[in-house]
Amino acid sequence: MFDPEIETLPWREQVRLDDQFYRQQIEYLLARSRFYRRKLEAAGFATADKIGGLAAIAELPLTEKSEIRANCSAADPMGTHVAAPSSEIVRIYSTSGTTGTPSYIPLTAGDLDNWVTTSARSYSASGIRPGDVIVSTYNAGPFVAGAALAAFDRMGLCHIPVGTGNTERLMAAIRLLRPAAAVMTPSYAVYLGEWAAERDFDLRGSSVRRLLVAGEPGGGEPKFRARLEEAWGAKVTEAMGIGDIGVSLWGECEEQCGMHLGARGFVHAELIDPETAAPIALEDGARGELVLTHLQHRAAPMLRFRTRDHVEMWTSTCRCGRTAPRVRCIGRTDDLLIVRGVNVFPSAIRDVVNEFAPAVSGVILVRPIATGPRQEPPLPVSVELGKDSEGGPGLAANIEKRIREVLVVSTRIEVLPWGSLQRSEYKSKLVQRVE
Ligand SMILES: [Zn+2]
Incomplete structure (x- = not known):
């Protein structure tokens, strides 16, 4: 000490x-x-x-x-x-x-x-x-x-x-x-x-x-x-x-x-x-x-x-x-989303998605549709595949199911190839809002 x-x-x-x-x-x-x-x-x-x-x-x-x-x-x-x-x-x-x-x-x-x-x-x-x-x-x-x-x-x-x-x-x-x-x-x-x-x-x-x-x-x-x-x-x-x-x-x-x-x-x-x-x-x-x-x-x-x-x-x-x-x-607070009354932080979604590694890379991007914290379900989330991962047919549905179980939030998972989401050498952006 x-x-x-x-x-x-x-x-x-x-x-x-x-x-x-x-x-x-x-x-x-x-x-x-x-x-x-x-x-x-x-x-x-x-x-x-x-x-x-x-x-x-x-x-x-x-x-x-x-x-x-x-x-x-x-x-x-x-x-x-x-x-x-x-x-x-x-x-x-x-x-x-x-x-x-x-x-x-x-x-x-x-x-x-x-x-x-x-x-x-x-x-x-x-x-x-x-x-x-x-x-x-x-x-x-x-x-x-x-x-x-x-x-x-x-x-x-x-x-x-x-x-x-x-x-x-x-x-x-x-x-x-x-x-x-x-x-x-x-x-x-x-x-x-x-x-x-x-x-x-x-x-x-x-x-x-x-x-x-x-x-x-x-x-x-x-x-x-x-x-x-x-x-x-x-x-x-x-x-x-x-x-x-x-x-x-x-x-x-x-x-x-x-x-x-x-x-x-x-x-x-x-x-x-x-x-x-x-x-x-x-x-x-x-x-x-x-x-x-x-x-x-x-x-x-x-x-x-x-x-x-x-x-x-x-x-x-x-x-x-x-x-x-x-x-x-x-x-x-700035990242908080409220999906049909349920509070959810993007980092919590990332932690659930990480359970699927190495099928996923762990890099995600939450794409809320409405401005402000309140969102209608399902919440769109882009999830990137792991390197050399094929993903497999049920991956998106399984991630959606797991997020619903853990966070009580309905999401729509879009699976992207490895390397499609931006990496950061400083701080990551987990949320991308519509302009
Ligand atoms: Zn301690």
Whole structure:
């Protein structure tokens, strides 16, 4: 463990500490953040006394990403929620954003240090040890993933940054420098598995024994994970963060039963019903949208930030000894489809389709017809055949039947030859909407 004393602290002790941090954070927000002062006042919470402690946090309004964007202007390019004076800002990251305008994420030296600590805890959970060699494939540049890379130094690893987009160079580094671990998106890990198979590159026989995946859901889907582990001959664990809150907030341990909150003490996690925003109790098997609150942040702290990530959560003790709750990401709100009242995420469809490997390649594309989440059945899904697979007559019908059994959703499976769907060296698109 990176911080054994902290990571094994009984959770109720953590909650007690977090309550103190939270009360200080609230005082700080009311004093320093124009955005939150206004927002909380408008909701009837003008003073710290009115707001109270963590036990009452669910009474406060949620923060949507769109509100943060709306508070950015030429006068306040980073937003009116920024709470630290510009003299204290040491780094400004960007998120790529879907609307074209980037959103900026400023950090103080202390914020950055907490991010690196968080990330070091989360990646250490994978079992990687000081002195191990790790190859990374993130073109972090302006993006928050850069702070995750700094965690590798903090952990005492030998880090070989290779970046995305140059598979030859990555494979040469694996062959010649013999890293024990590699970090990448799950999509790129799949792509590399196929790349190696086509070239008789012995990926399974390579030095890589741990594959750390992050950046999108997938690494925790059981069938998807099993296929990755098979292709690489390596143990797959995942990590997850969100730009506005922090990098690698969550990191999975060697037990592979969900990602622990590496950001404990820095971030408070809640679950809500994504439709009604009602709080959902944290317990084993609870499902909902993650809502995160900074506890010790200075530059641009967030209060009850809606992540749009839908997760399953576990709070029971993990065999690894870490006491922090664990999550597995099921999907993003933007990808959610509601087929005759049943919620389904494309990643769940992919995991069922993967049961049919090697007849299928595992690459799928969901093609909803209606705009918005609500769809009439059957939901069209393109499924790609595995390499050298003929498919066989009943394949599409069998996949449809299996999806109906597992997900209670009616689909229309279109089977495509191997190689017809686009591979990604970064993140996969699982849904293609009609223009
Ligand atoms: Zn664990």
